[in-house]
Amino acid sequence: MTWLITGGCGFIGSNLADLLMGQGEQVVLLDNLSRVGSQDNLLWLRERHGIDWSFVQADIRDAGIVEKTVRQFKPKVIAHLAGQVAMTTSIQNPRMDFEINGMGTLNVLESVRLHSPNTIVLYSSTNKVYGSLEEMNYREADLRYELIDHPNGLNESLQLDGHSPYGCSKLTGDQYVRDYSRMFELRTVVFRHSSMYGGRQFATYDQGWIGWFCQKALEMQDSKSLTFTISGNGKQVRDVLHARDLVQVYRQAVAHIETSSGQIYNIGGGMENSLSLLELFKMLEVITGFPMRFERLDWRHGDQKVFVADVKKARNDFGWMPGVSKQDGIREMVEWSREIFHGN
Numbered sequence: 001m002t003w004l005i006t007g008g009c010g011f012i013g014s015n016l017a018d019l020l021m022g023q024g025e026q027v028v029l030l031d032n033l034s035r036v037g038s039q040d041n042l043l044w045l046r047e048r049h050g051i052d053w054s055f056v057q058a059d060i061r062d063a064g065i066v067e068k069t070v071r072q073f074k075p076k077v078i079a080h081l082a083g084q085v086a087m088t089t090s091i092q093n094p095r096m097d098f099e100i101n102g103m104g105t106l107n108v109l110e111s112v113r114l115h116s117p118n119t120i121v122l123y124s125s126t127n128k129v130y131g132s133l134e135e136m137n138y139r140e141a142d143l144r145y146e147l148i149d150h151p152n153g154l155n156e157s158l159q160l161d162g163h164s165p166y167g168c169s170k171l172t173g174d175q176y177v178r179d180y181s182r183m184f185e186l187r188t189v190v191f192r193h194s195s196m197y198g199g200r201q202f203a204t205y206d207q208g209w210i211g212w213f214c215q216k217a218l219e220m221q222d223s224k225s226l227t228f229t230i231s232g233n234g235k236q237v238r239d240v241l242h243a244r245d246l247v248q249v250y251r252q253a254v255a256h257i258e259t260s261s262g263q264i265y266n267i268g269g270g271m272e273n274s275l276s277l278l279e280l281f282k283m284l285e286v287i288t289g290f291p292m293r294f295e296r297l298d299w300r301h302g303d304q305k306v307f308v309a310d311v312k313k314a315r316n317d318f319g320w321m322p323g324v325s326k327q328d329g330i331r332e333m334v335e336w337s338r339e340i341f342h343g344n
């Protein structure tokens, strides 16, 4: 079957493409290569899998090219991952953010509706669609905030509350993808992701906090006087999910599309793989042997004190559970960052 992956040269896209190509699937990637590291990911895929797959260098905002690509390949599945991914950038340029995340998603859906209605559409939404979650009850422990009333994490019944242009534009895409299943009977699935990490993630200050702080930890090793900054007090918690687990979500949801079609899933590492910044720093200090020296800045707009996904629905519907522990995953991430950014 043919998979079209928009944003296929990004972090999630290149991991998904690598899995699918390794399993002998036909794969088409569409990406405008705007993300730092996306060219490296394209080369990496070419090195590993040769040239027997297609790459379309195009912008998701270009409705004509998206339509042409869908008509040409009539993919069995589209994983729509192309996106403006940074909350900070969305505040600097809300129009661009909306055009990519909102209109770009509509371009994909319309192409499928008009030209390939049997195509399954998977959409990578975000926990940011639930807003800042200020109304929750929290306990402040030494290294983390804790959700008092949700010991197993948060499920999909939470109230929607787009916060920041990024939160709103992703929520727009999320709701359109869901609604095209209801209104036009397309087979679509929405995944609301927590923080993800793993190889091929070229993290920046604005996006990809696990990868970013792994890079900072390695810089601490090189130059003991260096400090870095964090937003807030470092006790904010996310459930972190490794790329190897993530790509299985997409695989398994497609394998069980009769059940997953039209559904929305909170996807993350779950309570066992929840981690605050301060806890991550402790882990990194053990791995590198160097202290993490940082300064605090103000909180970021709408930053959730805790988001941990309750992944029960995904487990029940298509048998998915995270398998990579945060301990193993973070060690691997440090090694990958060392190889890529420090050349050893």
Ligand SMILES: NC(=O)c1ccc[n+]([C@@H]2O[C@H](COP(=O)([O-])OP(=O)(O)OC[C@H]3O[C@@H](n4cnc5c(N)ncnc54)[C@H](O)[C@@H]3O)[C@@H](O)[C@H]2O)c1
Binding pocket: 006, 007, 008, 009, 010, 011, 012, 013, 030, 031, 032, 033, 034, 035, 038, 058, 059, 060, 061, 080, 081, 082, 083, 084, 085, 100, 104, 124, 125, 126, 127, 170, 193, 194, 195, 196, 197, 202, 208
């Ligand atoms: N990584 C996470 O922790 C996380 C969490 C929640 C949601 N998501 C969502 O998952 C998706 C993929 O995330 P990622 O971490 O792989 O991000 P990424 O930035 O690594 O990948 C996105 C890819 O899309 C491409 N792209 C950006 N704008 C484009 C455009 N206008 N036209 C065509 N291509 C474009 C980029 O070049 C990049 O290769 C995004 O939509 C993001 O919102 C990611």
